[in-house]
Structure formats: C-alpha cells, structure tokens
Amino acid sequence: MQNFTLNSDLVNLILNSISSAIVITNENLEILFHNNVAGDLLNCKNSSDLSNILSTNDLVEKVNKLISHNDVTYEVFTSNITTLNNDSLICNVKFIKISNFYLLVIDDKTHLTQLINDLKNAKEAEEQAKKAQIDFLSNLSHEIRTPMNGVIGMTDLLAETNLDEEQLEYVNLIKKSSKSLMMLLNSLFDISKYEKDEIELNNEVFDFIELVESAVKSVDNLIKTKNLKFNYQIDKNIPEFLYGDFNKLKQLLSNLLHNAVKFTEQGYISLQVKEEATRFNSSNEKNHKILFIVADSGIGIKDEIKDKIYDRFSQGDTVMFKNYSGVGLGLTIVKQIVNLMKGEIWFESQVGKGTTFYVAIELTEKNSQTKNDDFTRIFSNINNDAHVELLEDLNINSKVTENQKNNLILIVDDNKLNQQVISNIFDKYGVKYKIMNNGLEAINELRTNKYDLVFMDMMMPVMDGIETTKIIRNGQYPEIDKNIKIIALTAFTQKEIENRYQDLQIDGLLSKPFHKNDILKLLKQHLPFVDIKNYELNESVDNEEEFAIEEVLDRIGNDKNLLKMIYQTFTQDIFKYIFSLNEALEKGDYHGAKVALHTMKSLTSNIGANRLTKVILNLEVLIEEKSYNRVNEFMNNLRIEIKNFLKVAETKIKEISGE
C-alpha cells in the first residue's frame, strides 16, 4: 500500500469537486475559504460578495444563534437565501463547529422543495376533486330523485285511469323505465353515502332463507329472459334466523347475482351458501361465518382489469361498456357493504369460462328472539315490490262465501309472509286450512288428520318440500293418503320444476309471488266442490261491505284500540258533518257541500264503512254533474246507511272489545 497524505492541493481539489457549497469562517464569521460551488450557487465572484450575501440573508442570524449556544457543534437547518442576482433559493445548511472555525455546507434544495410542494398540492387537489365528485353525485341523485318521485307517482295515478290497451302498455313502459332510473339514482346515492362514511348497519333478526330467496327473486326474471340455467343451495347447518342487516345483505347478494347475469349470455348462474365456520363471540353468542358463492359461465374478467372491478363506473373495459348496460356501480356497492360488515370478498375468473365471486361474512345467531321481532320484520320488508303487490291484491273487499264441505288444506311454508298471504285469501273465501312450518311438521300432521290438498313450499329448513313429497308418495306411512294432491310453491316455472325434479309427482304449481287469482284457480281445479264463484267485485252499493272491519284492522296494523278510537270519533263527528252538509245544501252552497262530503269521506273510509263511502262518492258525482234533483234521494240513502252502519259496527266493536 502506498503512503497517503492529504496535501492542501488535494484537499482543494476534493472541496471543489463535490456538489455542495462549502464556506469556512472564523469566529467573527469572516470568510476564510469557500469552494467554487459556493461562488457559483450564490452567484458571487469573490469572498466579499459572498460575505455580503450571507450577511444579508437569515443565514447569519441563524448561525449567530447557534454560536451563542456554546455547546452546539453540529446543526442542520433550512435557510432562504437570495443570491446576488436576486434568485431565491431554499437551501439545506449544515453548520459544523471545528475548534475556532465554522464550517457551512450549503445544498440547494429549491427544486426538490418545489417538487414536493407540487406533489402535495396535486394530491390535495385530487382529494378535493374526488370529494366534489361525490358531493356532486349525491346532490345530483337527490335532485333527480325528487322530480322522479313525481313522475312515478303520476304514472301510478295515470295507470289507474281509463286507458286502452296501447296506452296502458306505454304507461307500463314509463313505469318500468322510471323504476330502473330510480334504482340507478338510489345506487348513486348509496355510493356517495358509503364514500362519505354515512352508512350504518341496521341490524335485526331476519329469516336467512327469506334473504336468499328475495335476492334470487330480484334476478329471477332476468335469468328467465336470458334463458340461463340457475340453481341455488343453502347449507342446512345455517340457522333459520340470524342477526344482521337484512336490506344490505339482500342488496349485496342481488348485486352479485345481477352482475353474474349481466355478463353471462349462455350457460348457468349458481348461488351456493355455505357455513364455513362457527365461533362464540364475547357475549357468548354463536357467530356463523357464511360463505356466499356466486358462480357464472360468463365472459370472465381479464387479468389487466382485475384490480379495477370494484372501482366506480368501471365495467371491464370501455368496449364492454357498449355491450353491457348499467354504469358499473354494482360491485362498488358490494365491496363497500362487505367492508362495512367486516367481511371478505374475492373472486376467481377465467376469460371465456366464467367468474366465481366469494363473499364471507360473519352473522350472529341471537340466543333468544321474540315472535314480535319477526312480525316487525315482515312489515319492515313489506316494501318489497312483489309483496306490496300481493298485499294490495288482498285489500279487495269481497264477500265470504259459505263453505259447505269440510275440506281442509294444509299449507307447508316456513316463510311467515307467504303464510300470511295464502291464509288471508283462504280466510276471505272461508276455506279451512292449517299451517305447518316445515316438512317434518307436515308429515306428522298428515298422519293424524285428513286433508284434501297440500300447498308445499319447496325450499324449507328441517325437511324441504322435495323430500316431504317423496315421503308422502312412497307410501311409507299407511295413514297418509299417498295420492293426496300436492301443489308446489316455488319461484321456478313448471318447466324448470320438471327439469329439476323429474320424479317429483306434484299436481300443480303455484309460482311466487302468489296471486289471488292463481290460488283461486287452483282451488277450483282441485277442489271443485268449493264454491268460490261470487268473489268478483261489484260496483254497486249493495256489494260493498257494510263494515269492513278486517280491512281496517289490516290497514292500521291490527291495532284494536286505535280501531275503537276511530269508531268513537266516527260516532261524534259524522253528525257534525251531516249537519254542515245539510246546511250547505239548504243554502244551495254546492261548493260547501262538496267540502263537507270530502271530509265525511275521510271519516267513513277510515272506519271502513264501505257502503256509506260509496253513497258519499255517488253524492259527490251528483253534485259535480250538477244533477241536484237526485241529491235528496241520495241524502236519504246516506241517512239510512249511517243508521245501518252504526248498528252493525256497534255489535262488531263490542265483539272485539269483549275479547
């Protein structure tokens, strides 16, 4: 090794070859040495220029401060330096004290600082833009929703007027389009709420099978239109009732299913629900980890877009955008719901073969649940279109026909709402029935009592309809009539049922959602001795029910006290209204009469005095048409009807009070 010493030339060379500016001063801050970089950086030709520059900047001040603290030997700080030709620099300064000298190492960080600031600003701007976009979306969807309510409301009203077939078709198209627009607006609204963290879980005890079935129902029509095969399976280990946010879970599942259908042109969609694990939580309740698997034989997801599928408005690539409707919000919402529920989501996909989505979510099995919970839930989900339609169907006012034969029908369905729907119809027509919650209960019941007809749901916990039907048909219980007529309750069509369960010997099929007329048709077909001919509505007063007490109770949530309150109001107010009506008519004040009739109509329709309401409606029409000569005749009818109503109502009210 060669002997090596640093001579001053070498030191000079080194100091001038590094990129930092170097200045060495004595204790009085007089410059003893500076390298070339220092001169270049600060644009100074000699030491005195440099001295000036340094002393006119905050650098000297900062250095003096450091010197005043005797113990500081090394410090790094940032200083703004203005050069001789007035450039502003942001510099990083190292201050080093070496015995009686000070060494300043100055690095120009102007560009770097600028760059960092630019980046920061850009990031902030982007965040703000994103927030603005979300706010915009949220406001926009809200603003459009408001007039859309008007459009939908008016379309509903329009549909109730006298339209010919063509007009009705157009109105229905408007309805359909506005509904899908509304759905889109709602998802936009939801997205903005999720992104602003405004959404909370609304947990309740719910019927798990109903969850799956209602999600399936939401894609049922689409699947049929596209002629896809579909099946779903629910693990029998999953409890009947679980605790969670029903509506969001339903949205999650239907979005996944919708997504699958959207990107599948032929083949199949399948939904599998498995219980993956269970554990006890801190409150000693059982948590079930449920795995939802939605598989399709669709176009699959290309590798390059796999990271983007949960992004807003992305839908595969832009080419796909043209072929597939929707704006690509479905999976974004799914992801957000999964996050909210602290679940997991992942998928496997092969281009051209299909995609399988997996969602794992933990749901609690509550130790105790009251029937009341269940009841409230039925009402809270009544919003569901099909159900509303059903229940509206039930609001018809009809006469119960006396039923001569002792025929009995067994309804086997675990879904409380379905039970309610069918039993309401049977009640109205005086058909006798009993309800069982699952196949096992049904078998036991059939062994003890004779029935003419069984309405059997196919999907049930404990023992499903398929197994139950097989047990009945194979004659293993001699006390059960193995040829008893069985009607399958299902969301599938006859053809699907035949394909699916070839050996299943059923006599008929009732598709969900149930319609009153379908049920009645089946009854006529299979129990011809039941007289249900006179159920059609009649416009004339005579066919109106005097006091539709059940209808009223149904409307007010079965609150008997409220019914009594309304009745009491009726007895007090009806005469007051009659009085003002009379007064108006005597004065020939027909506008006043109309107002009085209108108020009276609120009262009579509230208490379910349907016949009375009809008389009032007739009176309104008479006055509207200026047929004043017939008004007296109808006023008489009105008085008679009030008397009749009070008589009937008094008894019925007493009956329910006596309970």
Add this chain to the structure above:
Amino acid sequence: MLFLIAEDDLSSRIILQQLLSPYGEVHIAINGQEAIDLFKMSLDSKNYYDAIFLDIMMPVMNGKEALKEIRDLEKKNKLEKETYIMMVTALNTPKEVIESFYEGGCSSYTVKPVDRRKLIGKLREDKILR
C-alpha cells in the same frame, strides 16, 4: 324524528298520529294556517320537522296553499334542504296531487284511507324512516 300532521278530519288525524308515533314525536295542526304557525315555530327553534303530512282539502288554508307557503318560508330562511312533505289525498283528486307535485314541490303523496304498510313503506323507500 319529528312529524307534523295537518288534517281537519279527527279520525284521519288520529290514524296518522297513531301510525307515526312509534317513530317519533308528532305535532298536530287542524288546518293549513296552524301548520304554517307550527312550521314557523320550528324554524325559530331550529327544531326542524323530518316529515310533514298535509291533507289537501282543509278549511281556513288548504294543503296546497300550506305547501306553497312552507316552500316559500324555506327559501326565505335559506334552509339547506327542503322538508319532506307528503300530501294526503282522497283517491279521486288526482288533479290536486298533480298540481302539488309540479307547482308546490311536494315530496310524495298517500291516499286515504291511510294504510300503515303503504305509509311506512313509502317513508322507508324515501329514506325518511330507516
């Protein structure tokens, strides 16, 4: 939740009040003018209504007039968002409902006799109730 009902017929008032009371506090007015007075008080106390139910036909001041007045008051007081207003109507008055929608800016409507499921369902759909 704070509701306001304006309805002249006692029986309809009782029904609405009973159906809504599980969800919150219910204030009652027997005509449009009273509803306006209560609405003004709510503005003063900043205790705003979550939903207002206006019968269309009422003496003194009818529902449509009350609706217009409320919307004007909202504008005058620069309220951030419009109050949800449901018109309560008899089925055979579609003209009045249409006018309420397009001239008065109501949020929705329900038909008498009021049905619990439809009413609550609509309120849930419109995100007034959760």
